[in-house]
Amino acid sequence: MDWEAIGVSLRLAGVTTAILLPVAVPLAAWLALTRRRIGVVVEAVVALPLVLPPTVLGFYVLTALGTRSPFGQWWQELTGATLAFTFTSLVIASVLSSLPFAVQPMVTAFAGLDRRLLEASSVLGRTRTGTLLRVMLPMSKAGLATAAVLTFAHTIGEFGVVLMVGGNIPGQTRTVSIAIYDHVQAFDYATAARTSAVMLAFSLLVLTAIYTLRRRKETVWPRL
Amino acid sequence: MAQTLTARVRRHILDVTLTLDLARSPVTVLFGPSGAGKTTLLRCLAGLDRPEPGSDVALDDRRWDGPGVHVPARRRRVGYLFQDHALFPHLSVAGNVAYGLHRLPRHRRDARVAEALDAAGAAHLRERSTRGLSGGEAQRVALARALAPDPRLLLLDEPLSALDAPTRVRLRGDLRRLLLGAGIPTIVVTHDRTEALALGDRIAVLIDGRLHQTGSIEEVFNRPATVEVAGAVGMESVLAGRITGHVDGVAQVRVGEHTVHATNRDTPGLAAGDDVLVCVRADDVALELPGPARATSPRNHLPAVVTAITPDGPLLRVDLDVGFDLTAYVTRPTREQLDLRPGSHVTAAVKAPAVHLIPHPAVSRGAAANRAGRGRD
Structure with missing residues (x-):
């Protein structure tokens, strides 16, 4: 069993989730409540990673982070190191590719809230941020949990983007899914089978958790 | 205390010019059939809906809406009671009632919550938790939250x-007393005439987006x-x-110079000294020629002049002048x-x-003084 790869995957998923949720919550709130037409466009952009081949997303991220791109150069001047093929570049790529998994459950949760509760909050003198923190989030715990679990799980299962951006550096950018691929390439079927079984169990566990949350949502938070 | 609300509000079918002297009449009822635009008007006053250009809303010298002006709901400091x-x-x-008290120093919030609930x-x-409150209880809590x-x-929307x-x-009986006691100028939207009578001092009648009478x-x-x-x-x-x-279970009501008899089956519990509105349907008013008294069944005989x-x-x-206004309907024969x-x-x-009584507590002089003593923040 490739514990080092599992460690990298867990670390990557944790960091990605920690970065994504604070970004996704206000974005989802805006998407759920805006009446502007631009909202549709933003929603489409957010959903892009769902339909885009991971290699395409990976390609763009790799190009953007490379030393020839303005961002890559700026990063190099700032830190003295290149960005491509590092754990940081993996995090950037994962944040982008997991964005819809964090945003969409929150949009669904927020859009399902009774608008009058939000209006009541604003009449009582609260700002939009105040309403988000005190009414929308507390009433969308299931949506928030779903977003977190999905983001974490999707990052663990990410393959194409990681392959494009991360390279295959053990302890740095070699995640579980890449490791399994390597084992198969090296005809080490036994290790590949063990690691795959772990991933299968993990995925099943995650989905069970999400569906449990969904069911509870219907009984614990009755709409008034 | 707020004195005057002036509003020109346009939105969809609604086009209303309204001036309310809030100091003189504490509770104004916005009355009209469903779909007249009452709730839209109320939402525009609250800042929940944005009126169309050409609108102008001001409370005293604070302009809320006008050319280039739109004060958001959260900065208008209005209380809004939602229909549900x-x-x-x-x-x-307690958490609901305290929700709007974030500008109050922390140590004074508990006291204000208690005061508002009271x-x-x-x-x-x-x-209590908000779950399991009855409709009437939820209503009172929502009112406390708006007052706090x-x-x-x-x-108040319906x-x-x-x-x-x-x-x-x-x-219905309680609400007017609570509103007068709170001493905050109030606008109530309703399509129910009994509710309008029970709650209001003044009435603005809104039909098809137009204000017909105030x-x-x-x-x-x-x-x-x-x-x-x-x-x-x-x-x-x-x-x-x-x-x-009361005489033999029939209420005696002083109306102007006359005493009117009412069986008052709808609102038991009224006592001597209570202020009421006396309602008489024009269909129920019979006209007789004055003359030697004959024994008839109606208890009320009021000398009148046709106007x-x-x-x-x-x-x-x-239309009759009985010392007050009374209306009757008759056939041509x-x-x-x-x-x-x-x-x-x-x-x-x-x-x-045929005489219906609606409890209608009068505006007490104590309410305004009570409020003045409470101080501002």
Whole structure:
């Protein structure tokens, strides 16, 4: 069993989730409540990673982070190191590719809230941020949990983007899914089978958790 | 205390110019049939909806809407009571009432929550969860939540319509007393005429997006300005009176110079000294020629002078001066027979069961003083 790869995957998923949720919550709130037409466009952009081949997303991220791109150069001047093929570049790529998994459950949760509760909050003198923190989030715990679990799980299962951006550096950018691929390439079927079984169990566990949350949502938070 | 609300509001079908002297009449009812635009107007006043260009809303010298001006709801300091209460389900009763108190220093919040719950008659609900509140209880908590931040203006959207009938009748009597006690100028939207009578001092009648008449309750109900208003308020004379006592279970009500007898089956519990509105449907007023008294069944015989006769469909509407305004409907043959004309002397006869009483506490002088002493933040 490739514990080092599992460690990298867990670390990557944790960091990605920690970065994504604070970004996704206000974005989802805006998407759920805006009446502007631009909202549709933003929603489409957010959903892009769902339909885009991971290699395409990976390609763009790799190009953007490379030393020839303005961002890559700026990063190099700032830190003295290149960005491509590092754990940081993996995090950037994962944040982008997991964005819809964090945003969409929150949009669904927020859009399902009774608008009058939000209006009541604003009449009582609260700002939009105040309403988000005190009414929308507390009433969308299931949506928030779903977003977190999905983001974490999707990052663990990410393959194409990681392959494009991360390279295959053990302890740095070699995640579980890449490791399994390597084992198969090296005809080490036994290790590949063990690691795959772990991933299968993990995925099943995650989905069970999400569906449990969904069911509870219907009984614990009755709409008034 | 807020004095004057001036508003020109346009939005969709709504086009209304409204000036309310809030100091003189604490509770104004915005009355009209469903779909007249009442709620839209209320939401525009609250800042929840944005009126169209050409609108202008100001409370005293604070402009809320106008050319290039739109003060958001959160900075208007109004209290808004939603039709179905809109209590926050994830907060307790106390948490709901405290929700709007974030500008108050922390150590004073508990006291204000208690004060607001008390003012709404909901002190006993303080520790409850919002789940499992009855409709009437939720209503009181929502009122307490709206009152707690000490708003400049209180807006109630169909406050009783979400309640079951018995609760509605019970709370209808209470609500006006609570509103007067709170001493905050209030605008109530309703399509229910009994509710309008029970709650308001002044009535603004809104039909098809236009304001048809604004005036005191008696003015609007007894002298509707247009046919549409007459249709909306119904054919009923509404008179202010005071209970003087009961004889054999029949209430004696002082109205102007007269004593009116009413069986009062709808609102038991009225006692001598209570202020009421006396409602008499024009259909229930019979006219007799004055003359030697005969024994008749109606308990009320009021000497009257005919002031006007106007055709209304197959009937004639007869306006009477009895020391107050009263309206009767008669057929054309009756008119011939009684030889009715403006200036004729007649007797208006009304059976005691046809007289309906609506409790209507008068504006007490104590409310304003009470409020002034509470201080501002």
